Amino acid sequence: MSDRSTPPRPNLAMRRATRALKTLGFWALVVFVVLFSVFPFYYAILTSLESGSALFEVNYLPTSLDVSNYVSVLTKGPFPLNFLNSVLVAVAVVAISLFLAVTAAFALSRVRFRGRGLLLLTILSVSMFPQIAVLAGLFEMVRAFDLYNSLGSLILSYMIFTLPFTVWVLTTFMRDMPAELEEAAIVDGATPFQIVWKVFLPLLWPAMVTTGLLAFIQAWNEFLFALTFVASNETRTVPVAIAMLSGSSGQEVPWGEIMAASVVVTAPLVVMVLVFQRKIVAGLTAGGVKG
Amino acid sequence: MARLTLEKLGKRYGRVQALSDIDLAIETGEFVVFVGPSGCGKSTLLRCIAGLEEISEGELAFDGERVNELTPAERGVAMVFQSYALYPHMTVYENMAFGLRLAKAGKGAVEERVREAARMLQLEPLLDRLPRQLSGGQRQRVAIGRAIVRDPRVFLFDEPLSNLDAALRVQTRIEIAGLHERMAETTMIYVTHDQVEAMTLADRIVVLRDGRVEQVGAPMELYHHPANTFVARFIGSPSMNLLAAEPTDAGVQVKGFAPTPLTAPPGARGLSLGVRPENLRLAEDGETPFYEGDASLVEKLGESQLVYFDMGAEAEPLVARLPGALPAKKGDRMRLATDPEALRLFDDAGQAVRAG
Incomplete structure (x- = not known):
C-alpha cells in the first residue's frame, strides 16, 4: 500500500x-x-481410498490405494440401482423441462397475447417458495396421481424448480432472435413447430446446454423430495441412498463407503461440466447483454 | 406469375390506421416499386401482400382469387428481407433448399433447382459455406437465391439494398434488374425509400404517403407529370423547385420572376409553380430572363453544378442545375431562363393543374 x-x-x-x-x-x-x-472433494477421494483405522488419521497426501470401499459400494446393496434411478430421474427431468420450456418460450417470446407479462411473472414466482413450504401440498398431489414411492413422483416434483428458470432463460434467448428470421421461415412455409425445431433450436444450443446442465445438477442433488416421496431402497435416488448407507452394526458409520459413493456420484457432474464448459460460458453470457 | 389486385385494402393497428383504401392492380411479370418516406406504410403494404400481416379491410387477390386468409407459402410468395435473414446454422445450399424440403420436394428436384439458382447468381463455389463466412453482397445473393428456387408467383423485396455499401448497391441493383429480365413472367414488388432505385428498377412506381397512394405510374410519367407537390418533390434529385405564384393578366407569375405563359383556372389562389433544377439554364443574350439573381451557393458535382439562389427567409432557395464547365461562383449575377413546357402548376391543395 x-x-x-x-x-x-x-x-x-x-x-x-x-x-x-x-x-x-x-x-x-x-x-x-x-x-x-x-x-473438500479432494479429501473425499483421499478418504474413500482408505479403510479401517486409517480413516480416522488426518492426512493430506494419499497413503494407500485401497479400492475396497468402491468394490463394496458398487457390489453390495442397492447402490447401483440407486445410481441408475438418479440418472433416470435427472435425464427425464432435463428432457421434459427443456421440451416444455422451449415450447413455452416460443409462445412467451413470439406470440402476442393478453396477460403475457403476468404469466411470465407467475412462472417466476413459482420458484419463490421454499421446498419445505410446498412439501405437504406436493405430497397430496403425488398421492392423488398415485405416484407415491415411484420415480414419477420425483420427476413431477422436480419440475417445480427446473421449469421456472429454464422457461425464463430460454424466453430471454428466444426474444433476442431476429424477427426476420422467423418471418423468412414463415415465407418458406414452415409451421410454428418447424420454426422452433429447425430454425430456433439449432441456434439455442448454448442456452439449452447451460439450462439443461443446471437442471440436471439440481435434479441430481435434490434431497428433500427424494426423501419424502420415495420409501423403498429400490426406488431411492443417490443423495438419499448415501445418507442411508449403514455399516454392519447400527453404531458404525461406514465413512469409507460413503466417501466412495460420493465420489462416484460427483464424477458424472464434473465430466459433464468439463465437456460442455465452452457452451456454458457462451450460454451464460449470450443472453445477458440484451433483454 | 400472378396478377395482383388490391381493392380498398386497409390495415389497422388498434386505433392507428396504417393503410387505407389502397386500390391497385399489378400485372403479371410487372416490376412495381413502392416508394415513400419512412412511416408511409410501404413496408406494411408489402407485408400485407406477403401474408406476414393480417389485412384488416378490403381484398387482396392473386389472379382473381381472394388470398386474404392464405399463408405466405400458400400464396406462393417469396421474400428478400432487409437483413437477409439467412438461417445462420445452415450452409448456403441448405438455406436455399429449406423451403423446398418443407414443401416435400424430391431430393433430385431440390438439388436441381438449387444448383440452377446458384449458377444464375454465381453462388456455386459458396454452396458449402455458412452465412457468417460470406460478405454482405454474397449474403444478399443467397437471400435472392433462396427466393428464386421456390419459383414464386410473386417476388417481394423489402429494402434489399439498404444494408450494402454504395458501390455494392449499384452493382446489386443492376443484378436485380437483370433478374427481372430473366424471370420475365414473375411479378416483382420492391420496397425502397430511395427514389433512384425506384426510378431505375421500376416498370411502375407507387408513391405512398401516410398510408395512402399518392400516384401510380411509369417512372418518367411521375418525373414529368407528378400528380401533386408531394410526388413532385419526392421524385428527382435535387427535388423540383416549388414557388408560390399568383394568376395575373399576363399569366401565372411568381413574385420577382418574369410572367409565364401558363393560365390558371378562374378563381384559383395559392398556386405553386414547379420547375425542375435541370430545366433551368442560363438565358441567351437578348432573351428575357425568367429569373435574375445572385448565386448564394454553388455546389460543383463534376459533370454539372447546383447553383442556389436565395428566395428570402421564408421560402426554400431556388436550385438550378447548370453545366459543370460553367465558371460559376458564389455571388455571381446570373440570368436564368426556362422553357414553358417544363413548368408545372399546382393548386392550393397541392394537386397538379393540367394544362388545357
Missing part, C-alpha cells in the same frame, strides 16, 4: 516491484479459491 498523499514518482524499479506484487497477489488468490472449492 502506497501513501496516497504523495503520488509515487514514475520509478521503473518500483513499478516493476508493484507489478510483481500484483501478480503474486493474483496467484495467491487463485490458489486460495482453488483450495477452497476443490479441497
Whole structure:
C-alpha cells in the first residue's frame, strides 16, 4: 500500500516491484479459491481410498490405494440401482423441462397475447417458495396421481424448480432472435413447430446446454423430495441412498463407503461440466447483454 | 406469375390506421416499386401482400382469387428481407433448399433447382459455406437465391439494398434488374425509400404517403407529370423547385420572376409553380430572363453544378442545375431562363393543374 498523499514518482524499479506484487497477489488468490472449492472433494477421494483405522488419521497426501470401499459400494446393496434411478430421474427431468420450456418460450417470446407479462411473472414466482413450504401440498398431489414411492413422483416434483428458470432463460434467448428470421421461415412455409425445431433450436444450443446442465445438477442433488416421496431402497435416488448407507452394526458409520459413493456420484457432474464448459460460458453470457 | 389486385385494402393497428383504401392492380411479370418516406406504410403494404400481416379491410387477390386468409407459402410468395435473414446454422445450399424440403420436394428436384439458382447468381463455389463466412453482397445473393428456387408467383423485396455499401448497391441493383429480365413472367414488388432505385428498377412506381397512394405510374410519367407537390418533390434529385405564384393578366407569375405563359383556372389562389433544377439554364443574350439573381451557393458535382439562389427567409432557395464547365461562383449575377413546357402548376391543395 502506497501513501496516497504523495503520488509515487514514475520509478521503473518500483513499478516493476508493484507489478510483481500484483501478480503474486493474483496467484495467491487463485490458489486460495482453488483450495477452497476443490479441497473438500479432494479429501473425499483421499478418504474413500482408505479403510479401517486409517480413516480416522488426518492426512493430506494419499497413503494407500485401497479400492475396497468402491468394490463394496458398487457390489453390495442397492447402490447401483440407486445410481441408475438418479440418472433416470435427472435425464427425464432435463428432457421434459427443456421440451416444455422451449415450447413455452416460443409462445412467451413470439406470440402476442393478453396477460403475457403476468404469466411470465407467475412462472417466476413459482420458484419463490421454499421446498419445505410446498412439501405437504406436493405430497397430496403425488398421492392423488398415485405416484407415491415411484420415480414419477420425483420427476413431477422436480419440475417445480427446473421449469421456472429454464422457461425464463430460454424466453430471454428466444426474444433476442431476429424477427426476420422467423418471418423468412414463415415465407418458406414452415409451421410454428418447424420454426422452433429447425430454425430456433439449432441456434439455442448454448442456452439449452447451460439450462439443461443446471437442471440436471439440481435434479441430481435434490434431497428433500427424494426423501419424502420415495420409501423403498429400490426406488431411492443417490443423495438419499448415501445418507442411508449403514455399516454392519447400527453404531458404525461406514465413512469409507460413503466417501466412495460420493465420489462416484460427483464424477458424472464434473465430466459433464468439463465437456460442455465452452457452451456454458457462451450460454451464460449470450443472453445477458440484451433483454 | 400472378396478377395482383388490391381493392380498398386497409390495415389497422388498434386505433392507428396504417393503410387505407389502397386500390391497385399489378400485372403479371410487372416490376412495381413502392416508394415513400419512412412511416408511409410501404413496408406494411408489402407485408400485407406477403401474408406476414393480417389485412384488416378490403381484398387482396392473386389472379382473381381472394388470398386474404392464405399463408405466405400458400400464396406462393417469396421474400428478400432487409437483413437477409439467412438461417445462420445452415450452409448456403441448405438455406436455399429449406423451403423446398418443407414443401416435400424430391431430393433430385431440390438439388436441381438449387444448383440452377446458384449458377444464375454465381453462388456455386459458396454452396458449402455458412452465412457468417460470406460478405454482405454474397449474403444478399443467397437471400435472392433462396427466393428464386421456390419459383414464386410473386417476388417481394423489402429494402434489399439498404444494408450494402454504395458501390455494392449499384452493382446489386443492376443484378436485380437483370433478374427481372430473366424471370420475365414473375411479378416483382420492391420496397425502397430511395427514389433512384425506384426510378431505375421500376416498370411502375407507387408513391405512398401516410398510408395512402399518392400516384401510380411509369417512372418518367411521375418525373414529368407528378400528380401533386408531394410526388413532385419526392421524385428527382435535387427535388423540383416549388414557388408560390399568383394568376395575373399576363399569366401565372411568381413574385420577382418574369410572367409565364401558363393560365390558371378562374378563381384559383395559392398556386405553386414547379420547375425542375435541370430545366433551368442560363438565358441567351437578348432573351428575357425568367429569373435574375445572385448565386448564394454553388455546389460543383463534376459533370454539372447546383447553383442556389436565395428566395428570402421564408421560402426554400431556388436550385438550378447548370453545366459543370460553367465558371460559376458564389455571388455571381446570373440570368436564368426556362422553357414553358417544363413548368408545372399546382393548386392550393397541392394537386397538379393540367394544362388545357
